[in-house]
Amino acid sequence: MRIAIGLLIVAGLLYSCFGPTRSHSVTIPLKGTEYEITYSMSWGRSMHQKFKVLPAEAWSIGMLTTVGYELYDKPYNSGVSIYRTADSKEFYFGLGYGAYKFNEADGTMEGGCYKIDLPAHNEFGEKLIKLSGFKEREAFDPSGRGLWNYIEPSQLGENITSMPASKYYKNLIYLGRFGLVRSVKPRRGNRVGFVPASKGAEPRFGLDHWCG
Secondary structure (H helix, E strand, C coil): CCCHHHHHHHHHHHHHHHHHCEEEEEECCCCCCCCCEEEEEEEEEEEEEEEEEEEEEEHCCCCCCEEEEEECCCCCCCCCCEEEEECCEEEEEECCCCEEECCCCCCEEECCCCCCCCEEEEEHHHHHHHHCHHHHHHHHCCCCCCCCCCCCHHHCCCCCCCCEEECEEECEEEEEEEEEECCCCCCCCEEEEEECCCCCCCCCCCCCCCCC
C-alpha cells in the first residue's frame, strides 16, 4: 500500500513539473509565392514559439526552414512580424531578439541575433530612433506599439489582404504579424493567430532587435 501511495506521489510530482504538452498553430499562404508560413506555440515544462516556411505543395515538403525560441515573461516576448521587399524577392521576419531573411528563389533562410544586415530606416524611422526619451517617442509616434503585445480577437485574419509600405523601413512592405491571442483570462495555452496589415498597425521597428 505504501509503495502504491509513493508511486502516486511521484507521478503527481512529475506531472506538476513537466505537465502535458499543449500546442497551437496557424498557417497562412505567403502571398505571391508558392510558400506558406506556419507559426506555433507549445507549452510544456517551458514555452517555445517557432515559425517555419515551406512550399505549399506536398511534393516539396523536404524544403523546410524552421526557427524556434524558448520564451519568458508575459506576453511571453512572443510574436513574429513579416515584411517583403518592394521587388518581392526576399521576406524578412522580426522576433524582437532576432531577425531572419527568407530568399524565395532558393528557399533558404538566414539570420539570428545581429546575423544579417537589416533594411535601412526610412526618414520617419530615422527621426524616431534618434529620440532618446520615452515621452518624446510616444509624442512623435503616438500610434506605434511594440511587437510583444497580445493580438485582439477582432484583429484576426487568415490571409495577407493588403501590403502597405513600411512605416519605419525603406523599400519594405509590411504584411502582418503572428502572436498570442488575448483571452478573458490570459494564461498558458492561449491560442495563436495572425493579424494582416489591414487589421493591425505595423509594430514599431518590427525588425530591430536586441540580444540578451
